[in-house]
Amino acid sequence: MSTQSIIDTRRYQMFPKLEPEEIKRVRRFGEVRSYDMGEALAKVGEVGHGLTVVLAGTVNITQHDESGRREPIVTHGPGSFMGELAQLAGRPALVDAYAQEPVVAVIIPPERLRALLVAEAELGERIMRALILRRVGLLETGAGGPVIVGRAENGDVIRLEGFLSRNGHPHQRLNPDTDTDTEAKALVERFQVDPGQLPIVLCPGGQLLRNPSETELARCIGLVGPIDPDRVYDVAVVGAGPAGLATAVYAASEGLSVLVLDCRAFGGQAGASARIENYLGFPTGITGMALMARAYNQAQKFGVEMAIPDEVMGLQARDNPDEDRFVLRLSGEERVSARSVVIASGARYRRLEVDTWKRLRRRACTIGHRLWRGSCARGRKWLWWAAAILQAKRWFI
Numbered sequence: 001m002s003t004q005s006i007i008d009t010r011r012y013q014m015f016p017k018l019e020p021e022e023i024k025r026v027r028r029f030g031e032v033r034s035y036d037m038g039e040a041l042a043k044v045g046e047v048g049h050g051l052t053v054v055l056a057g058t059v060n061i062t063q064h065d066e067s068g069r070r071e072p073i074v075t076h077g078p079g080s081f082m083g084e085l086a087q088l089a090g091r092p093a094l095v096d097a098y099a100q101e102p103v104v105a106v107i108i109p110p111e112r113l114r115a116l117l118v119a120e121a122e123l124g125e126r127i128m129r130a131l132i133l134r135r136v137g138l139l140e141t142g143a144g145g146p147v148i149v150g151r152a153e154n155g156d157v158i159r160l161e162g163f164l165s166r167n168g169h170p171h172q173r174l175n176p177d178t179d180t181d182t183e184a185k186a187l188v189e190r191f192q193v194d195p196g197q198l199p200i201v202l203c204p205g206g207q208l209l210r211n212p213s214e215t216e217l218a219r220c221i222g223l224v225g226p227i228d229p230d231r232v233y234d235v236a237v238v239g240a241g242p243a244g245l246a247t248a249v250y251a252a253s254e255g256l257s258v259l260v261l262d263c264r265a266f267g268g269q270a271g272a273s274a275r276i277e278n279y280l281g282f283p284t285g286i287t288g289m290a291l292m293a294r295a296y297n298q299a300q301k302f303g304v305e306m307a308i309p310d311e312v313m314g315l316q317a318r319d320n321p322d323e324d325r326f327v328l329r330l331s332g333e334e335r336v337s338a339r340s341v342v343i344a345s346g347a348r349y350r351r352l353e354v355d356t357w358k359r360l361r362r363r364a365c366t367i368g369h370r371l372w373r374g375s376c377a378r379g380r381k382w383l384w385w386a387a388a389i390l391q392a393k394r395w396f397i
């Protein structure tokens with residue numbers, strides 16, 4: 001098995017250099033700024049200014065390891081650019097960037113970066129690929145994200161790690177029981193955490209959370225922010241599965257303002273699929289997560305705003321016909337106003353409420369698998385029921 005990291009194998013795509021003529025083209029999307037030697041261009045946990053194209057000087061990019069020590073990633077010089085997917089969505093930085101010497105750079109804020117990616121097809125593709133690969137590199141090492149302290153087999157650790165992985169966010173885990181993780185022990189002692197209260201989570205901004213919910217964690221690391229109650233979106237989409245993300249991409253690419261809400265993670269059921277073989281255009285198949293991550297990034301490229309995790313609890317129809325909006329009620333008492341709402345909340349499969357269900361299951365009769373393949377001969381008469389279940393959709397209000 002190869003132990004090479006993505007930074008070894010794809011370095012030239014991760015850190016491309018722009019030609020002088022290309023720099024001239026990107027300049028119109030940003031503003032030129034100067035930095036003194038030692039000045040920070042980005043800090044872990046803080047929302048940065050955007051994509052930074054270096055014109056003169058050098059910038060050191062470092063990541064934090066699980067003990068908080070800084071490790072070098074790369075040094076950007078004239079012609080190279082600094083940023084990763086966080087800059088596309090205006091989220092907190094996952095790396096530190098300091099000027100090694102006086103620096104002059106073009107700063108392209110998130111909304112202008114999205115305009116650049118759409119307007120400059122070939123250059124935009126190269127920049128977008130670099131941003132994605134850099135995020136993949138950070139995911140490999142877990143750098144820049146929160147540190148979870150707890151045992152790998154603990155249910156809440158699994159829950160929090162699963163949530164971060166499904167949302168493509170780097171993280172690290174320290175085990176307070178192993179001799180090698182002395183930092184974990186030190187953290188547990190310093191914050192006086194009883195072993196029964198584990199896991200704890202240290203956010204990049206320095207906050208400590210004790211066994212947080214997914215929503216608490218997402219807010220702490222800047223994955224989800226407050227929603228502007230006065231803003232009226234053209235489209236609000238409930239659900240970030242394939243249907244919701246496809247809706248969002250098409251709507252935003254037509255210039256509509258779009259907000260996507262999902263109570264768990266982007267990708268929906270498809271994100272859990274080990275391999276999708278029947279999706280048009282992928283003859284060799286693709287993992288559900290890879291397909292959905294592409295859709296998620298594509299949506300953000302067109303300026304779609306994401307509120308994940310955020311659960312929609314109710315939909316209020318406009319009672320005044322002159323008022324051109326619907327209102328979505330969210331779990332945290334927040335409200336979203338939109339001119340149109342698309343509900344793409346997926347299907348929930350219900351069990352048959354029949355007395356013989358347990359007996360049938362013992363005979364290896366399962367819905368939607370053996371039944372469809374005909375290996376459960378007796379189950380065929382249940383085919384109609386199974387089809388009905390697979391169609392059963394339940395709206396949640």
Ligand SMILES: Cc1cc2nc3c(=O)[nH]c(=O)nc-3n(C[C@H](O)[C@H](O)[C@H](O)COP(=O)(O)OP(=O)(O)OC[C@H]3O[C@@H](n4cnc5c(N)ncnc54)[C@H](O)[C@@H]3O)c2cc1C
Nearest residue numbers: 239240241242243262263268269270273276311312345346
């Ligand atoms: C393991 C697995 C493998 C699969 N493999 C394949 C395959 O190979 N080929 C294939 O064609 N299909 C496959 N499928 C089926 C496919 O994934 C689904 O048909 C598809 O995901 C449905 O898309 P959707 O967007 O309609 O709904 P979903 O993917 O179910 O997404 C709905 C989203 O809405 C969110 N949501 C629900 N209620 C709320 C609420 N109140 N507020 C906010 N958000 C909400 C959910 O969290 C979810 O993310 C597979 C499914 C699974 C589970």
